[in-house]
Amino acid sequence: MSRQQVRPSSMEWQISGQRRIRGDYGRRQCGAAALLVTLILVIIASLSALVVNTAAFNEQKLSGNDIRSKEVYAAAVGALEYGASQLELAYFDADSGLAWPSGILAGLAGETVTAAPFVNAAAGATIDQQADTYTPTVVYTLLTDESASPAIIEVAATAVAEGDTHITKTITMQYLISDFGTASLWDGPPLAIENCLSDVTGTPDIYSDDIAIGSLNGAEACVDPGAFDLNGDPISIGDASIAWDTNGTHVDEDGDPDPLTLSLHETFFGVTTAAQLKAISEKEAEANRGPADRTVYYIDAYFSDPTGLTDWNGNSWSDDIGSGTTGPGNTAPYTIDHAVVLYFDESVGCPPINGNVEIWGLVFYQAVSCDTQIGAQGGGKADVYGTVAFSGDLNKYTANTNIYDVDLSGGGGGLKDIKIVTALPSSWVDF
Numbered sequence: 001m002s003r004q005q006v007r008p009s010s011m012e013w014q015i016s017g018q019r020r021i022r023g024d025y026g027r028r029q030c031g032a033a034a035l036l037v038t039l040i041l042v043i044i045a046s047l048s049a050l051v052v053n054t055a056a057f058n059e060q061k062l063s064g065n066d067i068r069s070k071e072v073y074a075a076a077v078g079a080l081e082y083g084a085s086q087l088e089l090a091y092f093d094a095d096s097g098l099a100w101p102s103g104i105l106a107g108l109a110g111e112t113v114t115a116a117p118f119v120n121a122a123a124g125a126t127i128d129q130q131a132d133t134y135t136p137t138v139v140y141t142l143l144t145d146e147s148a149s150p151a152i153i154e155v156a157a158t159a160v161a162e163g164d165t166h167i168t169k170t171i172t173m174q175y176l177i178s179d180f181g182t183a184s185l186w187d188g189p190p191l192a193i194e195n196c197l198s199d200v201t202g203t204p205d206i207y208s209d210d211i212a213i214g215s216l217n218g219a220e221a222c223v224d225p226g227a228f229d230l231n232g233d234p235i236s237i238g239d240a241s242i243a244w245d246t247n248g249t250h251v252d253e254d255g256d257p258d259p260l261t262l263s264l265h266e267t268f269f270g271v272t273t274a275a276q277l278k279a280i281s282e283k284e285a286e287a288n289r290g291p292a293d294r295t296v297y298y299i300d301a302y303f304s305d306p307t308g309l310t311d312w313n314g315n316s317w318s319d320d321i322g323s324g325t326t327g328p329g330n331t332a333p334y335t336i337d338h339a340v341v342l343y344f345d346e347s348v349g350c351p352p353i354n355g356n357v358e359i360w361g362l363v364f365y366q367a368v369s370c371d372t373q374i375g376a377q378g379g380g381k382a383d384v385y386g387t388v389a390f391s392g393d394l395n396k397y398t399a400n401t402n403i404y405d406v407d408l409s410g411g412g413g414g415l416k417d418i419k420i421v422t423a424l425p426s427s428w429v430d431f
Contacts, residue, residue: 322360
């Protein structure tokens, strides 16, 4: 007998098919869920990458703007410094000045002039930085007439990025253009002291038709002429014009007591500082000006004369400077080519002037007391046509110097041609 094959019943087929169908459906459900989760993760990852990239881009953009902002600011500051230095050079000799539309030394309020381009050796009229190259401009604007004393000039320096013209910076600052010195500088008493005078020996002489000795703050009781020969002129305490009255009190232009106590430096030089005097002296030295052309000799431990025509050995001055005649002051007609300032910084004390030299101008000692220092006699053997001035007290003067009262205000050239450029405090504006 052959073996019979046993077939599943229809019920069994139905149950088996249901199981297969259910298994496939479950697997399909799991795959769909996995796909959905994967899509969500991809979207999250994409959004995260987009956020990160956007943040990085913005950070890079901000960093670039910060770098360029700093660079354009630095370029504008450099242009302003250049403009200020050009302004000083323009008024170093007042005959030059700036070329205003109304003419040199005749500018009117509101007029402007543009400085020559800022020249960079590597890039012509631009300033090279790391991120960009910047083109600067410097414009001068008169806020007052140039004839005002002082005149006010505004310097505007602008820097613009070459690659991005929207990146720009402008800085402005105002400068005072002042005349050099005061009326006392041109026509002060032959001997001027800030306070008191004592212990004068030797054979010094003063030749004057007016005040022989002027004291800024001292009273007549503390001004002892000692061995000074006043040649018949009575001693007077004070300046006949505006600096002092006959009682030794500082007065204003109307002769009224001045509530402001000025130093001797301010009385002669006004707003001009010792640092500015030194700068003038150094600029004249750099220009290799000789004694016939120089106007300010600022003597400190670093003084030098490239021309080798002045004589300063660190202890005394032994050279003719300034020019006029060899006659005794105003006892005979005289002429003045130019006057000078011989300014001894306090660091060198009160060195003497020796060697029978002739000086036309002002000899000024900054040291507040000339008494026991080397050369404290403040003189040696010399003829000074103008003024010898001592800050503080002059407690010892042992010299054979002759001082002649000479009005230097009518002299041509020299000090009258110098104007002082001073930054006006708190005038800095950047935008």
